[in-house]
Amino acid sequence: MSELSIDELTVRVREWRRTIRRTAEMLRGSTVSVGDYDPATHGSLITFTGVPGYEEVERYWVNAPFAFVSINYDPEANEHLYHVVEPELDDVEVELLERLFSDLRESLIYRREMGDETAETVLRDELRELLEVYGVEVDAATYYRLFYYLFRSFRGFGKLDPLINDPHIEDISCDGYDLPIFVYHDTYNDIGTNVVYSKDELDSLVVRLAQQSGQHVSVGEPVVEATLPDGSRAELALGEEVTPRGSAFTIRKYADEPFTPVDLVNYGTFNLDQMAYLWLAIENNKSLIFAGGTASGKTTSMNAISMFIPPRSKVLTIEDTRELTLYHDNWLSSVTRDRLDEGTDITMYDLLRSALRHRPEYIVVGEVRGEEAMTLFQAMNTGHTTYSTMHADSVQTVINRLENEPINVPRAMIQSLDILSIQSLTYVGEERLRRTQTLAEINGIDQRTGDLDYTTTFSWEPSKDTFRKRDSGVLDEIRRDHGWSQSELLTELRDRKLVLQYLRENGISDYRRFTAMVNEYYADPETVVSNVRESTDSAVAELD
Incomplete structure (x- = not known):
């Protein structure tokens, strides 16, 4: 056996002393009694006097x-x-925290069955028991400072x-x-x-x-x-x-409470006319693509407008990374998978092909980047209603990306897309906000030029921060399909706008209450509109 160096011997002695001290404390024990934390009684856990120079x-x-x-x-x-x-710890508390962290990790591994207890309750009990075993007397403030850092490490993100x-x-x-x-x-x-x-x-x-x-x-x-x-x-x-x-x-980050169409109207991303238009379009199985740059709100908007999907319709979502959360009873979610062991990759293309066998009425694809776009447009051409997102900053850029490498969708197939929403993260004055720059409609192929023809139904005017409305071929098509007169079409839009305005004025942006109201509308629109008219005159006055 080789001789120990001075440094190695010092480390060994420290370890022996620590073991002896720990054994003695375990034999001695103590009782730790702390109730619920009360700032008035126990004082503040935090000391903060500001940041110098700020x-x-x-x-x-x-x-x-x-x-x-x-x-x-x-x-x-x-x-x-x-x-x-955050709470500041003194040297003794730092050393105690390190020891608690090591011992609690072992203890929690053995205590996997929590029954009806919450993770917070279990951690508090374990902390109290260990402090009693150590024989350490702590006040309530110290106990909760230690608890915070332990909970942050074990159940949080440090x-x-x-x-x-x-x-x-x-x-x-x-x-x-x-x-x-x-x-x-x-x-x-x-x-x-x-x-x-x-x-x-x-x-x-x-x-x-x-x-x-x-x-x-x-x-x-x-x-x-x-x-x-x-x-x-x-x-x-x-x-x-x-x-x-x-x-x-x-x-x-993922929002705890998903954005609803009312939220998007409140933030100014869309206005009520646009939302009523999208509601009617979704109800009548029109396909949409939301395009924009990074953090422009594409996925948020697609997730929000999906709340307009009729309640019993079968919806299937396909994503690389789970982002979409639909509040819909008949919803099948699917996510791609990288190869495991001897298995194979499951790509968006594979999932999309499989999706068509499930006979969904609505297909929602997280983002199209490659060959899966071809299958998506094939689904559109065979009568499936599809929604997706793309990275592009204009209608023409979307068309160019779809027609060229690596997506390569034939021009004749792109004309099955009904609506394009172009969104951006922009400035209104000095405030950075999300706005829908354009809601455009694909009209088909221009017979003279051979190019895709599209028209702008809504456009954003930055100088006034307002949206300009123009004629809509999609609405005309819906009117013809239902056999409505122009007056009846305008009434349908007005009713939906009235319901949305009622929800907005009454602060009903919670997704549960929002989807409940939309479902009630689908079940009995006349009663819902009648009730809304009776309950608020201001909404009607503003719409007139």
Whole structure:
């Protein structure tokens, strides 16, 4: 046996002392008794005096009473800072937390059966028992500070947890080691934070996010697209193979409550006329594509307008990464899969071909990029109503992408598409907002030029932030199919607009209540419209 060096001997002695001290504490024991946390009795868990050099402009809780966000402004640099404030631990509490984390991990592995207990209850009980075993006397404030960090680690996302819990954040971006996290805030747009990850921390987080999503990430396969357990979409990169500044990720958060058409009207993305138009078009099986740049709201809009699909219709969704959530009883969801062991890849093309055998009335495809677009348009040409999204910034760009590599849809098939919605993330004054630039209709092939002919039904006028309405061939086609007069068509649009205005005026944007009202309308439109007219005169007056 070789002799131990001084450093190795010192480490061994420290380990022996730690073991002896831990054994003595376990034999001694104590009783930890803490009730519910009460700020008035136990004091604040957080001490924060501001960020030097910045002026605080806003403060709000993201996990009361444990964590809040302080939005600060630097007038000299003309920039904002997103500052996460969490409980501070002293040296003793830090050492105790490390020990608790190790012991709790082992304890929770053995305690897998929780019965009716929540994860929070189990963790509190385990924490209390361990503190009693250690013989450590702690006050309520210390207990809850320790609990917060343990719960954040075991059930949350660690240092990322406050950002994930902030409803004002849409995107979270990490560009590498020791670099500040950036977020997209619904008020302050792109803003830097005080959250930073070291190399080991960031590598560990990327691996953990992949594992939580049921994916594998490694040096051999360093890039992964995943869906987190809460539905958020994540793009992960491990190490420095493809991202030289180190591991990186972008998380596009999933809203706890999905946007409804009323929300989109309130945000100004669409107006009531456009929503009534889309409602009638969807009810009458018109196919749509939502196009736009990154973060323009394509998927959000498609998800929202899907609430207009008649309640008993069979709907099938196809996605690479799970983003769509339809509040529809007769809904079959399908997601692509990479090859497992000796199996084969299951692509969007495979799923789309399979979908047609399920005889769906509506097919919703997350995004078309390649050969699956051909099958999508074949489905349109055989009478299936389809919705999808694309990256494109104009009607002509959509057509060019569809007709050329790698999509290659024949021009004759594209004319089966009814409506194109072009959306953008733009500025109204100094505010960055989402707007529908154009709602266009595909009219077929121009016999003189051979090009696809399209007309603009709605267009956005930036100077006034309003939408301009023009004639619609889609509405004329619906009118002819139903044998309506022009007056009857206008009445149908007016009734839907009236219902939407009623929902908006009464603040009914919850998806459950919204879909319930839409379903009631489909069941008995005359009664619903009559009830709406009786309950509000202001809506009618505004529409007149």
